[in-house]
Amino acid sequence: MGGTGTPPAWPFPLAAAEKLTAQIQYHVFVYPHETKNSHVLVRAKPEQPLQNFTVCLQSYTDLTRPYSLFSYATKAQDNEILLFKPKPGEYRFYVGGKFVTFRVPQSIVASEHICASWESATGIVGFWFNGKPWPRKGLQRGYTVGAEAAIVLGQEQDAFGGGFDIQQSFTGDLSAVYMWGMGISTSEVMEAMYNRPSKAPIFGWRNFPYKIVAWLRELIWA
Numbered sequence: 530m531g532g533t534g535t536p537p538a539w540p541f542p543l544a545a546a547e548k549l550t551a552q553i554q555y556h557v558f559v560y561p562h563e564t565k566n567s568h569v570l571v572r573a574k575p576e577q578p579l580q581n582f583t584v585c586l587q588s589y590t591d592l593t594r595p596y597s598l599f600s601y602a603t604k605a606q607d608n609e610i611l612l613f614k615p616k617p618g619e620y621r622f623y624v625g626g627k628f629v630t631f632r633v634p635q636s637i638v639a640s641e642h643i644c645a646s647w648e649s650a651t652g653i654v655g656f657w658f659n660g661k662p663w664p665r666k667g668l669q670r671g672y673t674v675g676a677e678a679a680i681v682l683g684q685e686q687d688a689f690g691g692g693f694d695i696q697q698s699f700t701g702d703l704s705a706v707y708m709w710g711m712g713i714s715t716s717e718v719m720e721a722m723y724n725r726p727s728k729a730p731i732f733g734w735r736n737f738p739y740k741i742v743a744w745l746r747e748l749i750w751a
C-alpha cells in the first residue's frame with residue numbers, strides 16, 4: 530500500500546513514456562485499491578462497426594468476488610463487449626448484452642492470460658486461456674458491434690462511460706491489453722501474450738492512447 534500519502538504523478542502521455550524507455554517490453558496497470566471509479570479509459574476505438582473482433586489481456590489478482598476486466602459500452606448497450614470474471618474458475622464474455630461462460634482452472638494467485646474473439650457471420654466465439662484454445666461457443670450471430678464506444682479497463686459500465694459498481698471493480702495488475710477488428714489464430718494469441726503481435730491492433734501496448742482516471746498507476750519495465 531505504498532504511496533498513499535501523495536497524489537500519483539500520473540497520467541502522463543504514453544508518447545513521453547515511450548521516449549523515456551525506447552525498448553519497452555512490458556507495461557502494467559496497477560490497481561492498488563478497491564474503488565468505485567479508478568479505471569483506464571482507452572482513447573482509441575474502432576473506425577467502423579465491427580463484424581469481427583478479438584480482445585486479449587493478462588491479469589493478476591487475488592480477488593475471489595466478481596470483477597470486470599474489459600468493458601466496452603455503447604450508448605445503446607452497456608454490455609456491448611464485456612470480459613467479466615464472476616467467480617474464480619469462470620469467465621463471462623458478452624457481446625451485445627448476451628454472454629457465454631468459459632470454465633477455466635482455479636488458480637491460486639497466478640497470472641491469467643485470456644483472449645476472446647467473436648465473428649458475426651457464424652456467431653462463433655473463440656476463447657484462449659494461457660495460450661490454449663478452449664472449446665468454441667456461439668453468440669449473437671448476425672449482430673454488429675457499435676463503434677461509438679466507451680472502453681474502460683478495470684470497472685464495469687452500466688452506463689456509457691460510468692455506472693460503476695465497486696463490488697465489480699478490479700484490483701491487481703492488468704497488462705498486455707490488445708483489441709483487433711478481426712479474428713486471431715492460436716499462434717497470434719501467443720504473440721499477444723509476449724507483446725509481439727504481428728497484426729496491427731485497433732489498440733495495443735505500442736499504440737495505446739489512454740487516460741488514467743483516479744487512483745492507479747502504470748509501471749513500465751524496460
Ligand SMILES: [Ca+2]
Nearest residue numbers: 607608686687
Ligand atoms: Ca454493465
